[in-house]
Amino acid sequence: MNPSGVHLQDVTIAFDRHPAVHHLNGSFASGSLTAIVGPNGAGKSTLLRALMNELPLASGRIDRGHVMPIDIGYLPQAADINRRFPITVGDVVLLGAWRQAGAFEAVSAGNVSEARRALSSVGLTGFEQRLIGSLSAGQFQRVLFARLLLQNAKLILLDEPFTAIDARTTHDLLHIVRRWHQDGRTVIAVLHDVEQVRAHFPQALLLAREPIAWGPTVTTMTADNLLRARLMAERWDENAAICEVPDQSAA
Amino acid sequence: MTVYQLFILPFVEYGFLRRALIACVALGLGSGPVGVLLMLRRMSLVGDAMSHAVLPGAAIGFLIAGGLSLPAMGLGGLVAGLSVALLSGLVSRSTPLREDASFASFYLTSLALGVLIVSLRGSNIDLLHVLFGTILAIDARALYFIGAMTSITVVTLAIIYRPLVVECFDPGFLRAVAGRGSLYHFLFLFLVVLNLVAGFQALGTLMAVGLMMLPAAVAQLWARTLPGMMLTAAATAAVSGYIGLIVSSPRLRLGSDDHPDGKPNLWLLAAARTVRGYAPASTPTASDWLRKKHERRPLPHSIFGPDDLGRDGHIGFGQNAEHRRQL
Numbered sequence: 001m002n003p004s005g006v007h008l009q010d011v012t013i014a015f016d017r018h019p020a021v022h023h024l025n026g027s028f029a030s031g032s033l034t035a036i037v038g039p040n041g042a043g044k045s046t047l048l049r050a051l052m053n054e055l056p057l058a059s060g061r062i063d064r065g066h067v068m069p070i071d072i073g074y075l076p077q078a079a080d081i082n083r084r085f086p087i088t089v090g091d092v093v094l095l096g097a098w099r100q101a102g103a104f105e106a107v108s109a110g111n112v113s114e115a116r117r118a119l120s121s122v123g124l125t126g127f128e129q130r131l132i133g134s135l136s137a138g139q140f141q142r143v144l145f146a147r148l149l150l151q152n153a154k155l156i157l158l159d160e161p162f163t164a165i166d167a168r169t170t171h172d173l174l175h176i177v178r179r180w181h182q183d184g185r186t187v188i189a190v191l192h193d194v195e196q197v198r199a200h201f202p203q204a205l206l207l208a209r210e211p212i213a214w215g216p217t218v219t220t221m222t223a224d225n226l227l228r229a230r231l232m233a234e235r236w237d238e239n240a241a242i243c244e245v246p247d248q249s250a251a
Numbered sequence: 252m253t254v255y256q257l258f259i260l261p262f263v264e265y266g267f268l269r270r271a272l273i274a275c276v277a278l279g280l281g282s283g284p285v286g287v288l289l290m291l292r293r294m295s296l297v298g299d300a301m302s303h304a305v306l307p308g309a310a311i312g313f314l315i316a317g318g319l320s321l322p323a324m325g326l327g328g329l330v331a332g333l334s335v336a337l338l339s340g341l342v343s344r345s346t347p348l349r350e351d352a353s354f355a356s357f358y359l360t361s362l363a364l365g366v367l368i369v370s371l372r373g374s375n376i377d378l379l380h381v382l383f384g385t386i387l388a389i390d391a392r393a394l395y396f397i398g399a400m401t402s403i404t405v406v407t408l409a410i411i412y413r414p415l416v417v418e419c420f421d422p423g424f425l426r427a428v429a430g431r432g433s434l435y436h437f438l439f440l441f442l443v444v445l446n447l448v449a450g451f452q453a454l455g456t457l458m459a460v461g462l463m464m465l466p467a468a469v470a471q472l473w474a475r476t477l478p479g480m481m482l483t484a485a486a487t488a489a490v491s492g493y494i495g496l497i498v499s500s501p502r503l504r505l506g507s508d509d510h511p512d513g514k515p516n517l518w519l520l521a522a523a524r525t526v527r528g529y530a531p532a533s534t535p536t537a538s539d540w541l542r543k544k545h546e547r548r549p550l551p552h553s554i555f556g557p558d559d560l561g562r563d564g565h566i567g568f569g570q571n572a573e574h575r576r577q578l
Contacts, residue, residue, distance in 0.1 A: 052427055069428075069430065072427060074423065076421065076423035076424065080421070080422070080423050081420065082419065085419060085477075086476050086477045087420055088476070095417060098428045099428075103413055103429055104413070
C-alpha cells in the first residue's frame with residue numbers, strides 16, 4: 001500500500017471570513033490512527049471536509065501525497081443521510097464499489113460477493129434486501145461501515161462514528177477500526193468520548209478552532225489540555241474577531 | 252349501458268379521446284417517476300413553484316404563436332422555468348435566503364408577469380386555457396411533442412439513476428466519490444421543467460404539477476422500493492387519466508359542456524391518495540396482499556441494474572439459501 005499520510009501547513013478554513021479552523025500545522029502520518037477531539041463547533045467536521053478537498057482554504061495548504069480523492073473513505077454524520085429513502089442495504093453497501101463501477105457501469109459478480117462478505121463481517125449476514133428505513137441506528141451504522149470496507153480506502157475519515165450507538169455495536173465497529181489500522185490504512189475519527197480515545201486511539205488532535213495539542217494520546221489528552229479546550233469554547237461569541245488572513249506570499 | 256359502451260366505445264368513436272388517452276399515459280410515464288424523486292427529495296413544493304414559474308415563458312410563446320401551440324409555449328416555459336431554478340439557486344448560495352424562500356419570491360413574480368402578459372393580448376378564455384389546459388384539443392403534433400418529452404425524461408432518468416439516487420440519499424458520499432452533485436441536481440430540475448412543459452396542454456400550466464405530485468403521493472403509500480414507487484406512480488397517472496376521460500366524455504356529459512377536460516383526473520388521484528391515506532398506518536401495502544405471511548420479500552430491483560445478479564448461476568443478494576436459514 002502506498003504511503004497515505006496527509007500533511008497540513010498553516011491551514012486556516014473560514015466561513016464568511018470567520019475562521020472555523022485556525023493556523024493548523026502538522027501531519028497525519030501514513031498508517032496512523034488519530035482521534036480528533038474538541039467541543040462542539042471546534043471545527044472538527046470542517047477539518048474533515050477540508051481534508052476531502054470539499055472546502056476552500058483561507059490560507060495554507062494540505063499535502064495529500066499519493067492519496068487521490070477516490071482513495072478517501074468518508075463516513076458522514078448520521079444526520080447528513082436521508083434514512084427514510086427507499087433503498088436496500090445491499091445497494092448501499094454496493095455503493096462502496098464506486099471505484100470500479102462509477103456512476104454508470106455495471107457492478108461485477110465479484111463486487112456482489114465482496115459486499116456480502118463485508119455485511120457478514122459487520123454482523124449483518126442476510127440483511128441485503130432489507131430497506132434501510134427498517135434498520136436501527138446501530139444497524140445502519142454497521143451498514144455504512146460495510147460500505148467503507150468495500151471501498152478499500154487508503155485514508156478513512158469518520159465523522160462521529162459512535163454518536164448515539166450502543167456499547168455492543170461500538171465495540172464491534174472499533175474492532176473494524178483496529179483492523180484498518182493493522183492493514184496500514186490512515187484512519188482519522190472525530191470523537192467525543194475521551195475514555196474511548198485514550199483506550200483505542202494512539203494519536204489525538206485536540207482542537208478548539210486552534211489546535212490545543214497534537215501528538216500521542218497520552219501527552220495530548222491531559223486534564224490540563226481538556227480544560228483549556230473547554231475554556232476556549234466558552235469564550236466564543238457571535239462577534240468573534242475576523243481572522244486577518246496573511247498574504248499567501250507572506251506565509 | 253353496457254360495459255363496452257361505457258369503457259371502450261367512447262375511445263372508438265372519438266379520435267380526440269384516443270389522443271387524450273395516449274397523452275395521459277405518456278405524461279404519466281414521465282411525470283410519475285420524476286414526481287416520486289421530487290417527493291423523496293422533499294421538494295414537492297419546488298415542483299409547485301416551478302409550475303407557476305414557467306407561466307411567463309409559456310405566455311410569451313402563446314402570444315407569438317397566436318394561440319395554444321405546445322412547441323412555442325413549451326420552449327418559452329422551459330426557458331422561464333430554468334431561469335427561475337438557476338436564479339433561486341444563485342440567490343440561495345449568495346444570500347442568507349434558503350432555497351425555498353428564494354423560489355417563492357421568484358415564482359410569485361413570475362406568475363404575476365405571466366398573467367399580465369396573457370391578459371395584455373388574449374381573452375379570458377385564453378388565460379383559462381393557458382392556466383388549465385385543453386386536453387381534448389390535443390392533436391397529432393402535440394402528441395409527438397409529449398412523446399418526445401417523455402422519451403427524453405425516461406432515458407435521462409435511466410442514465411443518471413445511480414448518481415441521482417445517491418445524491419438524494421447520501422449527498423456527502425457522492426461529493427466524496429464523484430464530486431458533481433450539483434450537476435445531477437440541475438439535470439433533475441431540468442427534467443422537472445420538461446415534464447411540466449409536456450403537461451401544459453393536457454392540464455395547463457397550473458395543474459401540470461398535479462400529474463407529478465399526486466401519483467407520487469399515491470405511490471409512496473402503495474409501494475416500498477423506489478422502482479416500485481416509480482411504476483406505481485406511472486400506472487396511477489395513466490389509470491386515473493383513463494377514468495377521468497370516461498367521466499368527462501361526451502357520452503356521460505359529466506364534464507362541463509363548454510370544455511370537458513382533465514380535471515376529473517386530479518380529483519380521482521386525490522381520491523386514490525385519500526383512500527389509502529385514511530387507512531390505518533399498519534395496513535399492509537399492495538405487495539403484502541400478494542405475498543403470504545412471513546414470506547421473504549422478493550429481490551427489489553437493484554439500483555445497479557440486472558448486471559449485479561451473480562453470473563455464476565445463483566441470483567445475487569438474498570436468494571442464497573444459506574442466508575435464508577440464518578434469518
